[in-house]
Amino acid sequence: MAEPAEPANPTKTAAQWRERLTDEQYHVTRERGTERPFSGQYHDFWQAGAYHCVCCGAPLFQSGHKFDAGCGWPSFSHGDGARLETLDDFSHGMRRTEVRCQQCGAHLGHLFPDGPPQRGGQRYCINSAALAFQPEFQNKTDDKD
Numbered sequence: 001m002a003e004p005a006e007p008a009n010p011t012k013t014a015a016q017w018r019e020r021l022t023d024e025q026y027h028v029t030r031e032r033g034t035e036r037p038f039s040g041q042y043h044d045f046w047q048a049g050a051y052h053c054v055c056c057g058a059p060l061f062q063s064g065h066k067f068d069a070g071c072g073w074p075s076f077s078h079g080d081g082a083r084l085e086t087l088d089d090f091s092h093g094m095r096r097t098e099v100r101c102q103q104c105g106a107h108l109g110h111l112f113p114d115g116p117p118q119r120g121g122q123r124y125c126i127n128s129a130a131l132a133f134q135p136e137f138q139n140k141t142d143d144k145d
């Protein structure tokens, strides 16, 4: 018996993503959902490190580009352009720019032109549920008393 044709996702089936991800991570990344503002784990989180795609692990954002936009979602002035895909999104009666992980197609959030001018004027408004933070390794090899 032949396997049914897989839906659009290039890397995993919906069932495989469901196994890997929490309900909220699945809803945000695979169903283009949005977590409630101020509910995620990274909107008020300021450790040094990199933010990776929660689905495929691609490094997408750096803590040095993170800023507090007061909107309740993690906000970045820059992302890794080679690993991010932007698409026109006309849902909910608005014209927005959707941001996805290029490697696995995960929905991450949206890109708005209202970021801090001194940082380039862009705001990547990203769901915490789409991200996995990895702290920067301390470059400390010698023990000094």
Ligand SMILES: [Zn+2]
Pocket: 053, 054, 055, 056, 057, 058, 101, 102, 103, 104, 105, 106
């Ligand atoms: Zn990904």
